[in-house]
Amino acid sequence: MSIRAELKYKIMKDYGAPALMVLQDFKRRKPRPIPEAFGPPLESNKRLKEILSRHYFLSRYTPGVKKVAWVTSGAPVELLRAFDFYTIYPENHSALVGAKKQGADYCGIAEGSGFSQDLCSYARIDLGHMLSGKTPAGKLPKPDLLFCSNNICQTVLYWYKAIAHELNIPLIHFDAPFVTTEQTEADINYMAQQLQDMIPILERVSGRIFYLNIFEDILKRSMETSKTWGAILDAMKAQPAPMTIFDAFGHLAPIVSLRGLPVAQDYYHFLMDEIDTRVTQGIGAISDERYRLIWDNIAIWYKVRFLATFFAERKMNFVTATYTNAWAETTGYLDVKNPWTSMAKTYGQIILNNNLKHRLDLMKKMIKTYSVDGMVMHSTRSCKPYSVGQFDLRKTITADLDLPAVILDADIADERVWSEQQIHTRLEAFCETLEGSKHG
């Protein structure tokens, strides 16, 4: 660790980052007008932006101070926190690129270098970033370590292997067997053992020693943070719902990428307070909530605003989503007294690593408990584990619950896949059915 680098990091943390926030605030002086269809915006939005900007900003001062790890969204990051890695989430970064409608540009760089257009766009954007250094976050540090788990998809393993090879850095892979009926003892032991076997490698890469008590504290914090996130999502059962799922897509970022850190824990307490107040005062995210919807699959990042407005104008609010729920669903398994096996249960059973019967039951439960009137499924070209099976999920849910549903063919971050005409036609037809079903 270099003293100069550390000093610079400290200065940037204490003075540079706050100065950046002031500057951003200044730039933001003229906020965009909020369409009438929406209720008052969340105060927490500003705080969220600050946290994320600060995280990306500080990351560029980490070389020589902290080791940087690129991590997948479903990986058991708590273990890395025990070694004080500075974590960057390429999936988050790709979503950010997608939201800025720059996905096609980054994908193009990866494609130009030989990666197929048929690969997941999160991966292509990240590879495009790796090959060009481009990022809307200013600058990102190169990783010292890659940490992935195939509990969300096998794709991340292939993708991280490609980076590891290109950058010649170590890759730690957490193999999470897919749960076809239920986890077996062998599955749990296998995963628990893998986690413990990672310690010497992490010690070597980070140059730090593993302390169980520190790890346990991180685990506790992570559990508590996920619980708060779960409570925030639970509060969306209120009618009107205090936020839309499109808000939640944004507020999800800290639970994904800062999980286990005090900043995430504090943030969700702040958000929870605001949500509670809105529920008590009956403040809704849209001004006149008449229909309540469920969203399935990852967001269409480059069309979030469009979709939010489209539905809000029709008095329709998304109150729940399988996607946002993923970071709250299995944390109940975490147990500080049995860290390894409980992490195996928590991380091994997340929605994308679980069978479709589980997903069907979960969706049915969400539809009932959130008083949902209709379902929108995003069938994304990028993501096989999220999308394969959706046609039959829709068929079964529609038949069993008599619920109007629509499937939108699009992509998470590659805006070239969007077909305006087709989506409009489908959405209009869906809204008509929904309105008819509620009033008919």
Place this chain on the structure above:
Amino acid sequence: MLRFSKHETTFNEITKNMNISIPDRSEYLKTLAQSGQKIMGVLPALYPRELLWAFDIHATEIWDPPGEILHANAHLQTTICPIVKKSLEFILKEPDIINAGYLFPHTCDSLQNLGTQVKDLIGVSLPVYTFYNPKGSFNKMTTKYYRDILQNYQLTLETIYGPLNPEKLLAACVLSHKIDSYLLAIQQARMTDHLAMNNLDYFKLMRAQEYLLPSDYLSLLEQVDILDQPSESPRARLMVSGILPPTSEILRFLDELGVGIVADDLLAGSRRIPKFPMDTPVSPLDYLTDRFFVLPPCSTRGGDLDERLHHLSKLMDASQAQGMLFDMIKFCEPELFDHRLLVKTLREKNIPVLTLETELDSHISGQDKTRIEAFTEILFEMASA
């Protein structure tokens, strides 16, 4: 066990030089099912076939069943690979030849989801099984886990078919070992021109293991003539990489051009055969575990890329292949990710590379034909230089 020579099936003569015939797949399986044989449909790619054999279950593999994709389109997006779609189309027909259920080995995201989709959402009248193949780099812990998976799978089968006869499992492993030994020898002969067989016939022979009873397949392999002296070398030597061998049309076209596929890195080919000869099995579970870990590197297992590059380079050297044909199945993520690095590395070594994309159509497009011709011209020039 039945021998195919007793079946009234259509036999296609596969080579002029050898007097070997391979029974037609659907005729053969129909006859087998009518004889009361238990038959399980197995999706790609890696599974402990020996365990099924020990329960007297014949594993017939479903990779690219013929016929149009119609009903599967109502269940799967357009961006799903044709193997998954064709397999589902086949399953939806509930064919009589499959009577013991379906097995979905864990190969990729699409097949992983297809397994649960068929089992939990679509529903078929037969049982659906799954088999997890560990991913990533392997060590002792993975070995232990794989053994546990095998044992659990055995227990699952025992709940339906009764206790396993350990002798039968050992016999199945011995049979499997013999088949592997023959295949290794045949591959070796192919690489060194000691096999007088064209591309089309060679891959017919390789793929016959997907549906023949192991004993029948073994007797077929026993008939293959490995020459003492090398035969005439093809005009150009090619290696092929991908999931399935190129379509029959392409193989035929290469045969016409005088290009020999002398080595392969195919999931339906050499990636399922141990890298080197194994010792004769003594303890079945040890043997099956060891066998999984001595298979060549494969994109679907998510192994180390350097190891894969090294393996390919060894195969190219041993077979003196002059170029590489990547026959990529549309939307196959595991292959597409590795593909870029493999191409880049080969090009850096000045090895000509051709990449074709297939949706498993039986015809070959004019454009692909032209590209193959242009590519083979380069190989011919290299051969004559």
